[in-house]
Amino acid sequence: MPIKFNWQQTYAWERAHSNSAEILASDPHSSQVYDVLEATDVHEDGQFQIWLSLARDGSIYSMNQAAHCYEIGRGIALDLAEAERWYAEASARGSEIAMIRCAHQMAGRGDYESCVEILQRGVDSAWAPALFWQSWYRLEQCEDAKTNRMVRPMLQAASDAGHPGADWYLARLMARGVFGPENKAAGRQRIMEISSEIVKEIERSAEA
Numbered sequence: 001m002p003i004k005f006n007w008q009q010t011y012a013w014e015r016a017h018s019n020s021a022e023i024l025a026s027d028p029h030s031s032q033v034y035d036v037l038e039a040t041d042v043h044e045d046g047q048f049q050i051w052l053s054l055a056r057d058g059s060i061y062s063m064n065q066a067a068h069c070y071e072i073g074r075g076i077a078l079d080l081a082e083a084e085r086w087y088a089e090a091s092a093r094g095s096e097i098a099m100i101r102c103a104h105q106m107a108g109r110g111d112y113e114s115c116v117e118i119l120q121r122g123v124d125s126a127w128a129p130a131l132f133w134q135s136w137y138r139l140e141q142c143e144d145a146k147t148n149r150m151v152r153p154m155l156q157a158a159s160d161a162g163h164p165g166a167d168w169y170l171a172r173l174m175a176r177g178v179f180g181p182e183n184k185a186a187g188r189q190r191i192m193e194i195s196s197e198i199v200k201e202i203e204r205s206a207e208a
Contacts, residue, residue, distance in 0.1 A: 003168075006194070010165035014129040018096040020061075029059040048075030055086060063090035064098050071105070080105060088118070096122060100129055103137065112141040123154070128161035136169065143178070152179055168194055 024030055036042065036050050048069045054062035067086035070079045084105035090098030099122055106115040115137050122130025135151035135158070155173070158166030171194060173179060174187025 006168050024061045027061050029054050044075035060093045128158040128163040131158040132166040
């Protein structure tokens with residue numbers, strides 16, 4: 001339960017700390033986007049067609065929506081290649097969330113080199129989600145002393161910024177002794193603290 005809740009917190013935190021609101025506010029098709037978001041009588045296939053049409057007209061927000069539809073098969077047959085293509089396009093136009101989601105698609109097909117590369121823009125700007133996910137995928141690709149030295153400051157910076165996933169992952173790696181045996185106790189202590197914090201948050205949510 002704590003791990004699942006931590007991932008939920010992570011995804012929510014990333015959305016809240018991305019430039020998605022700015023992307024939508026500057027979207028030339030924002031009024032049409034809001035119409036689709038607020039509509040209650042549009043079937044999934046019809047909604048997808050609108051997202052795709054707006055995406056083709058240059059709506060970055062709609063590119064993300066169309067990509068997500070392709071990714072999960074909502075209103076259209078599942079097509080991960082098309083999902084990645086639209087995420088890549090939205091990322092190239094400045095969407096931070098699209099950058100992350102495109103990286104996930106690339107990693108999913110084993111292309112860690114491209115995954116790390118697309119996240120570099122976010123790493124260069126010290127955006128916590130990019131720091132976290134590039135660290136994650138670098139370690140997925142190769143966990144050695146050199147990689148460990150590279151990712152630790154990145155994970156620390158993301159954790160210091162409040163990224164829930166980075167906080168948890170850094171503590172786990174420390175507890176495993178990845179960053180040296182002298183960090184094991186501190187890692188285990190932080191895991192216990194995070195778990196306790198999550199349990200308390202779940203309890204508060206249940207009482208609300």
